[in-house]
Amino acid sequence: MTTVGKRTALTPRHLTRIGERLSFVYLERCTVHRDANAITAEDADGTRHIPSATIGTLLLGPGTRITHQAMSVLGETGAAVAWVGEHGVRYYAGGRALTRSAALAEAQAAQWANVRSRIAVARAMYRLRFPAEDPARLTRHELLGREGTRVKDCYRAQARRTGVPWNGRQYTPGDFTSGDPVNQAITAAAQCMYGIAHAVVASLGCSPALGFVHSGHELSFVMDIADLYKTEIGIPLAFDIAAEDDEDVGPRTRRALRDRVNETSLLDRCVNDIKDLLLLDGAQPDEQDRVTLRSDGDRKVAAGRNYGGDAAAVW
Structure with missing residues (x-):
């Protein structure tokens, strides 16, 4: 049986575009857990399911507890998480950026x-x-x-x-x-x-x-x-x-x-x-999930290759 730890990390091609997600979801006084690829918010009134791939930023207000499993699926789907004050008024801490680009x-x-x-x-x-x-x-x-x-x-x-x-x-x-x-x-x-x-x-x-x-x-x-x-x-x-x-x-x-x-x-x-x-020159950042290596003259070359010999070899 596949465990969470063995699942392959999703790439941007598999994720919902940021522009098509909910800008944020605010939760307070509940326990946040995971059910498959959704997160759940459980309080005295019951349990609500929220598809994690539809969330831009999850704001955790006062009285919230979140499990490791919930954080795992939020990380897989590219959602940001922020710990905030009541009604999202103050920002206390955050986990990961919304982008994978540097x-x-x-x-x-x-x-x-x-x-x-x-x-x-x-x-x-x-x-x-x-x-x-x-x-x-x-x-x-x-x-x-x-x-x-x-x-x-x-x-x-x-x-x-x-x-x-x-x-x-x-x-x-x-x-x-x-x-x-x-x-x-x-x-x-x-x-x-x-x-x-x-x-x-x-x-x-x-x-x-x-x-x-x-x-x-x-x-x-x-x-x-x-x-x-x-x-x-x-x-x-x-x-x-x-x-x-x-x-x-x-x-x-x-x-x-x-x-x-x-x-x-x-x-x-x-x-x-x-x-x-x-970006004073008007250039737009590259949002691709891409890792490169820097070479001479600030030139970027492909990562995952061995440049030690005459012919580049994949690591």
Whole structure:
């Protein structure tokens, strides 16, 4: 009888295309197991079967337990798995990327390792945030100064729009309640945006640590990506929440941001922005399940062959 461990790993040809899958399935307070090529979610109300090949990302919320067998079939079918907070608000951890290609990870490393391309990506990020400006000749310090000024302008503009008093950004790490309601809302929105950006970065197989604006932290690139949408989505929404009521600012901000992300299709936009930033020449990553070897002149040759003799031999 065939066991799970002896099954041949599926190739992309056998898998459902990502574009034809459910973008995500969220589960909470249940036990996730496996039944043939489906996963099952069992709780007090019964057991539900979900074909694993139809899932893009499985989000495991509070109170979930998942078995080794379930993780095995999800790995075989190319589904990503992320451990998240209630209703998918916060990203805690993830397993494997949605892609088997290293194209984006290699492009990120190549852009990051070169000083000129690194600042070119930083300028491109600034241009995405503030499209009316041309940062082509700005130094890194000038970029930081311009960004700081634009964010301050955004705070003041949103305060005028909503009528919420603004006395400056106030945030004490580890003490969420130390700020006034609008600062609490800004902090909650930022935390959510970091979680969203982390999920996208991880699913694309990029390195969360190789940032182009932020540096020295394991989530530097995540912070870079989350900041792309700060002045457009995060800050305005935070002021809207603070203008409504002073109570339960954090939970209301997280729920409102979740809805805004769905309304604006931010996940799709985030994916496209990352590809545009890292693949500056417009090239599209090779999504094939292919392993190659690097030869001289950065030439790629077929793997699985022995190049020790005059005639290449298959290993």
